[in-house]
Amino acid sequence: MDISLDHSDVRDLVLGFLHEDIGRGDVTTESVVPADASGRARIEAREAAVIAGLPLVRACFELADDDPIEWQPKVQEGGSAEANETLVVIEGRLGAILTAERTALNLLGHLSGIATLTARFTSAIEGTKAKVVDTRKTTPGLRALEKYAVRVGGGTNHRSGLDDGVLIKDNHIAAVGGITSAVERAKTSVPHGLKVEVEVEDIAGLEEAIAAGADVVLLDNMTVDEVRACVDRAAGGVLLEASGGISLDNVADYAATGVDLISVGALTHSAPNIDVALEVEH
Amino acid sequence: MDISLDHSDVRDLVLGFLHEDIGRGDVTTESVVPADASGRARIEAREAAVIAGLPLVRACFELADDDPIEWQPKVQEGGSAEANETLVVIEGRLGAILTAERTALNLLGHLSGIATLTARFTSAIEGTKAKVVDTRKTTPGLRALEKYAVRVGGGTNHRSGLDDGVLIKDNHIAAVGGITSAVERAKTSVPHGLKVEVEVEDIAGLEEAIAAGADVVLLDNMTVDEVRACVDRAAGGVLLEASGGISLDNVADYAATGVDLISVGALTHSAPNIDVALEVEH
Amino acid sequence: MDISLDHSDVRDLVLGFLHEDIGRGDVTTESVVPADASGRARIEAREAAVIAGLPLVRACFELADDDPIEWQPKVQEGGSAEANETLVVIEGRLGAILTAERTALNLLGHLSGIATLTARFTSAIEGTKAKVVDTRKTTPGLRALEKYAVRVGGGTNHRSGLDDGVLIKDNHIAAVGGITSAVERAKTSVPHGLKVEVEVEDIAGLEEAIAAGADVVLLDNMTVDEVRACVDRAAGGVLLEASGGISLDNVADYAATGVDLISVGALTHSAPNIDVALEVEH
Amino acid sequence: MDISLDHSDVRDLVLGFLHEDIGRGDVTTESVVPADASGRARIEAREAAVIAGLPLVRACFELADDDPIEWQPKVQEGGSAEANETLVVIEGRLGAILTAERTALNLLGHLSGIATLTARFTSAIEGTKAKVVDTRKTTPGLRALEKYAVRVGGGTNHRSGLDDGVLIKDNHIAAVGGITSAVERAKTSVPHGLKVEVEVEDIAGLEEAIAAGADVVLLDNMTVDEVRACVDRAAGGVLLEASGGISLDNVADYAATGVDLISVGALTHSAPNIDVALEVEH
């Protein structure tokens, strides 16, 4: 899902998120704030961040009300914000702004957290040929949005799900007795447009995978030295993905080995939330 | 939503999560693993945790396949697990187990993270009268599950959404010119079964809130000393909720003031994911 | 649901209602009325009424067709109409007007019936402090709309469902052995923003409820004299709701007791339908 | 929809109705009633009635919980009950019974009201050849259920919607200049399996309708004498339906004219609710 493209999907998602929070109605705002009051509010980051989710934030305010919202962005999607920098100013019916506020901020804080962490990883390996890729360790229900945030942060997406990529893992291998058998089974029956990737635990595994015809090999939980040895051994014949135990502290060392891809589950399952807030101007 | 009660909602949620990952089919498993192979797998925690989400994990495996799954729990929902402790053993069609694995683990790691963090907060204030409560700072789409995980971890839920509780915040107050006006407007028009809670920033605000008839007062971003002064001032006439800037380091101090409720957004927006894994036994 | 606010919910409801009536298409209109004929029609009340549902009526005509409808209201939502008074004039494609007619009138007649009956109750107790409130005895599927009509008629809404208010009834009390136990259980576990309301059958029950800490007490099926005694006994310490056996004939007597709330199930389950009709002008 | 046949539709309807009432959970029952308490309850009619809706009532209790419900009917669907007669006894988890109670009773009271009123009409014309038929004046969202209740009460259904029957009304006729033109247009373009029914206001209209080839003629708002004259004039050549202004007081007179069908909008839009209640036995 490209967020700027696929309007109807984003609309359905955001309506669902609004409905989760609003339920049968915002009893506080409806009782306190005059229905016809209009206002002006700014959304700001409380800490430095790479911003992701502004199109969703806009949709929250637009879908919460029949009346139009004026949308004045101060930071672009994917841009960097300093602490206390205003990201966007919105004007419209005050009640609608307050009703949509929490849903909008929850999205913005979560997705900006992912983009910010991704940007730190990609920045750490700049100058190498390696790409930072995400995994399927995403929050259930939010995969498309979280993978979008990875892209906004400069990362690259791995497969989206079990149907658009092949990755033979240890449990698959064990089920059929070995790397060779698993790779051969995959090569004869998966659609011809998909590459076959297989996970290995050592250089012997890599050699078996190459011999069996794998297109991509995932080097699981290897040290930097082991990965370097695998890169030398593969000599460009297959794509190599390093995975497991990779952090901001060591990612540059992994990238320096010449590995093609570095996958990091933490991008989506453990990115710290960015603190964002909405302030009505008086 | 009580997870053990409301079967049809859980079923729809889990089917949606499975569909997000599986899409048109698990091409790896379908091509590599014989369709009729059965197997036995254990799910284990890789780090100490309070476990939440087992009913959802079970639903993942049951809904991924027509064939039945044998479910042998080793840890109860809400129980504590040591690092590398087995949480549950499952037996069934191997292909189905591998296909549902990632969705199940994503849920388990996320919800156990919330329960574990909540348990650390509740444990830190044991012996005081205060309760740890969550907020509406949840991941969009997962509020019911995340608030369930807070309960599993021993926490207490604040309102579920904008429709089942009244909380007048700074922006509401500003819109009508003051605490007194905001509280009075709420008291005359919200359904009679809802208490009126209002956010204040200092003891003067508390006094105004009490005078206006508020039932609950949220003490926003106050120091421990300020909260203690508010507790003394309120003298039990209203419920008091401390919120903002509260961490594991200082929560015991806040609780010692005699405040009734301590709300912590981090329970749901920043709980670290618990590392869990599924291992097929061979 | 505030009807003027929550456009997407109203749209989905009305589309569902139209679909129920139109099914695969209006074979009569499509075969008889030229597709490009335009027309002008007025909707009128055949009897005096308080009008509720005009926004839904408008949505029926707008959603039944791609072509725009001109909407000329003659009576405001919530306004009173005399018998044979025109409520609104619409102009547009004649086929679409005839296809949407029945769905629109069914909504208008049903909701205006509720608003009209509610207005009769509220009018009967004018000058007292009591409020007329509805119940959960609504038509399945139409609760939000029926509670909206109660508001249009000048009534006040009780809780919307089982999740946004606490009302301990006789069967709950029996299950735990008494009022005291039931109220205490509720007070320790419901979210702190909800008041605890309990149903009692006599003044002894009221006293027990107050002692247990109830916030609101429902006086079930009491006579006017009994209610008056309860009001005296409570002396403002709790909110009191009279319920059961209250009709237009005796509601003023109940209100005169000083009770806070008077709930009437008939508002939503037995309001007579208002006779409304659409006439095409030739 | 035959309720006993079409299980998946009934299930979806009832789940929607339960969800409307329960929302995020029954906070009262969950906090007061022990989760594992079981109980026995009876549903009784508080006034004499023809009972309709028991299959839906059963579905309410079954779908509200994972645990099974024991269902012991004392009155058959469509049977008559005296005031205070027990309709059904249910046993099961007490919490689930209390949570589903209101939705179940709302359905039962509403549908039994329709069945009871229909039975009074059909009883009033027993011995004549006339049939009592319903109209499209139903509560939006409940047409299938309300038409089912009409059948339970001994009535006959008119068309279900705009797509499965042709009825040319005054506005259609006016749009094309006359009965003859309208009937002829319909006969040339509606699917061949549908009869053409047309509404007329006097005997001249009837004659024109017959000459134009109508299959059924609706006699709108005619007196008993006018209807009798129409019956004589038609002499069996077309089906005749009397409609408008027909009540329990005069329906026997209309039926005695020899008219084939008597349609009564009040069956579905104004049937008084039947008072039903659930009592937990202690």
Place this chain on the structure above:
Amino acid sequence: MDISLDHSDVRDLVLGFLHEDIGRGDVTTESVVPADASGRARIEAREAAVIAGLPLVRACFELADDDPIEWQPKVQEGGSAEANETLVVIEGRLGAILTAERTALNLLGHLSGIATLTARFTSAIEGTKAKVVDTRKTTPGLRALEKYAVRVGGGTNHRSGLDDGVLIKDNHIAAVGGITSAVERAKTSVPHGLKVEVEVEDIAGLEEAIAAGADVVLLDNMTVDEVRACVDRAAGGVLLEASGGISLDNVADYAATGVDLISVGALTHSAPNIDVALEVEH
């Protein structure tokens, strides 16, 4: 469903079709075609055809993107196109055009195939009183669209489903022991607006059907001579439908018998796909 009328249904259908093809995104177009490139494309028929489906084609391109599409039709819906004739020219964002292309063409080729075959049948019997009608032998999920294409091709629709027409077939007759019994059962219980049609296999069956009061008789798998004999025998007293074994080769002979309706399952289950293509102009 009249396609030009019922916008929201068409929108939902087309969104579903687009989603089926696009899934999580068009990886080819997104990676190859610049996001801001605009273009101009023509859709052309590769063989002579009666064109059906242009409104759906337009909806495909409009719904695939937020940006507007310029739509320049060269052939009207229902018009004839020569081989290689341009049907429509579209201008807009090139990526969106390529993404929606296949869904649009699949609809256009399928529906134009039905319209073209229908037109050949209707043309073959021009000058007779017979109408070509479709059947319920449609592609699951596409009945409304396929029956629309039959109308576009000049054909007439039989009933839309099991609920808006009565057709007693051989298996129904066998279940109750004979034509007479089956017709009589239907006449007493189907809604009065529906005619009763019954299938017979020979002239004796026709006679029994007429005697039992059938309104329409389907002559199943009869030769032209048998149909002619039935027409003579019925003498206009009932509608007659010939069905079974009717092809373009013999349809004129069947029509010449004076039969009223000729139903052809092949219109919807076996119409050859029309070859259509989209060419981007450079």
Place this chain on the structure above:
Amino acid sequence: MDISLDHSDVRDLVLGFLHEDIGRGDVTTESVVPADASGRARIEAREAAVIAGLPLVRACFELADDDPIEWQPKVQEGGSAEANETLVVIEGRLGAILTAERTALNLLGHLSGIATLTARFTSAIEGTKAKVVDTRKTTPGLRALEKYAVRVGGGTNHRSGLDDGVLIKDNHIAAVGGITSAVERAKTSVPHGLKVEVEVEDIAGLEEAIAAGADVVLLDNMTVDEVRACVDRAAGGVLLEASGGISLDNVADYAATGVDLISVGALTHSAPNIDVALEVEH
């Protein structure tokens, strides 16, 4: 979608198909066939065929009724049937069998048509290394089922949609000025698990594609001789897919060239329907 695996998807699909045909109820069967009559019916092929769709047929009968159906298959899914051979015998409530009949047969005839045509293609090239593959030229809404039928007939699936495979076509190439540019753009941005396939029109295109790093090359509308030249030129370095103008008459010649894949749009858009029927046994 593997039909035997993914029960909930099949259930939803079949319920939708049944609903399309049954609508508000089967008025013929409900009025003619006694509700409690049971019966035995056989489904037979009227012509020789490879059978696909039996699991869906079974689901039709099971989902149309609450009562169980006895299912006695005589031919396996994917098996061959002679003309007039019985495929399955079912026993159950007769009304339900007749109500579900048409939906079941429409699915069976359509999918068996695809499987039969596919089997003819795969049989024609037996002994060569080529595989017969389908395309995205499927009936909207039925892609998963039609691709399943291709597999049942022995064919191989190409990508399922735009998101799980890359195929650069002529219009993509034109948009960026050439094969080289298009392939390079794809290789840098599509997920690493997807191969890059590109369509070429002549051997020069093939050479450019290979040089640019394509993984698969689609040879569009080439003669057998041209394909053979491409096979020689590629020498196994890339996968080759022949497409366009391939029929049962020439597919063996194409396969003999040594091409890897032969794609045939007609498998899904033009397979003749197989004539199947249900006969109730008396």
